Amino acid sequence: MGKKNQTIKDFGEQWLRYTDSEGFFGSMELFSDMIYPFLNPSDIKECKVAEIGSGAGRIVNMLLEAGAKQVIAIEPSEAFEVLRRNILEPEKVTCLKITGDQLPAYGELDYVFSIGVLHHILDPAPVVDAAFKALRPGGHLLVWLYGREGNNLYLTLINPLRILTKHLPHFILAPLVEIMYWPLVLYIKFCHRLSLPLRGYMLSILEKMSPKKRRLIIYDQLKPSYAKYYTKREAEKLLIDGKFDNVRIHHRHGYSWTVIGTKP
Numbered sequence: 001m002g003k004k005n006q007t008i009k010d011f012g013e014q015w016l017r018y019t020d021s022e023g024f025f026g027s028m029e030l031f032s033d034m035i036y037p038f039l040n041p042s043d044i045k046e047c048k049v050a051e052i053g054s055g056a057g058r059i060v061n062m063l064l065e066a067g068a069k070q071v072i073a074i075e076p077s078e079a080f081e082v083l084r085r086n087i088l089e090p091e092k093v094t095c096l097k098i099t100g101d102q103l104p105a106y107g108e109l110d111y112v113f114s115i116g117v118l119h120h121i122l123d124p125a126p127v128v129d130a131a132f133k134a135l136r137p138g139g140h141l142l143v144w145l146y147g148r149e150g151n152n153l154y155l156t157l158i159n160p161l162r163i164l165t166k167h168l169p170h171f172i173l174a175p176l177v178e179i180m181y182w183p184l185v186l187y188i189k190f191c192h193r194l195s196l197p198l199r200g201y202m203l204s205i206l207e208k209m210s211p212k213k214r215r216l217i218i219y220d221q222l223k224p225s226y227a228k229y230y231t232k233r234e235a236e237k238l239l240i241d242g243k244f245d246n247v248r249i250h251h252r253h254g255y256s257w258t259v260i261g262t263k264p
């Protein structure tokens with residue numbers, strides 16, 4: 001199986017096991033943080049939007065809570081059924097079991113979002129191109145990507161580990177996640193007192209997650225067969241090469257990139 005299909009298969013299995021979006025993980029507080037400083041949830045009110053790579057549907061529900069008029073939710077994996085089940089206002093949502101590059105060229109959407117997805121796609125350019133064609137002139141694409149800058153120490157530790165863990169079946173990976181969970185809890189506590197790497201992320205995001213969702217996040221780091229950590233230049237270039245104008249970038253909590261561009 002190619003890397004593309006393997007990634008989709010792995011995520012399908014992940015979301016079939018971690019189906020809910022409890023607490024901070026599925027909250028508007030987190031959504032505001034993800035789209036900051038470029039958008040407020042109120043900007044989405046009455047808009048037609050799409051989300052590429054919807055997983056179990058937490059972002060779709062955040063978009064609905066923000067007041068979106070219509071949402072197109074794209075999810076290619078077996079998690080599609082979980083997504084459909086989890087959607088709070090199904091009458092406003094069209095779910096499509098396709099990959100991002102197959103997003104129909106509606107030409108009338110106000111926003112396309114892709115949160116934590118493009119860094120798992122080997123060649124994201126066709127997905128960015130599809131988003132461009134789906135937007136109306138003046139519409140925006142907002143993506144969130146793992147960052148290289150700010151993650152150097154983390155990547156030194158996790159990359160060698162991932163060579164092994166990405167091949168592990170769930171029944172071995174789940175106990176490994178359990179073993180890593182407790183040092184992580186301790187690390188978060190130390191972050192309150194010391195200026196440790198990833199402190200911003202630990203205190204603003206991970207500490208607010210429920211224990212179950214912290215475990216999911218560890219799992220999500222160990223399992224995907226492909227994960228790219230973007231430099232600032234690479235992240236900007238993704239949208240600039242996709243013909244977007246006014247491309248702006250934010251170093252979110254010092255470990256990731258929020259990038260937004262406008263269709264001319």
Ligand SMILES: C[S@@+](CC[C@H](N)C(=O)[O-])C[C@H]1O[C@@H](n2cnc3c(N)ncnc32)[C@H](O)[C@@H]1O
Pocket residue numbers: 007008011012015052053054055056057058059074075076077079098099100101114115116117120121220
């Ligand atoms: C880390 S999850 C993010 C889910 C969701 N956006 C969220 O933040 O909760 C990545 C999702 O992207 C999906 N995905 C993987 N390859 C894709 C592709 N080529 N096109 C669209 N979605 C894809 C996966 O199946 C998975 O559900």
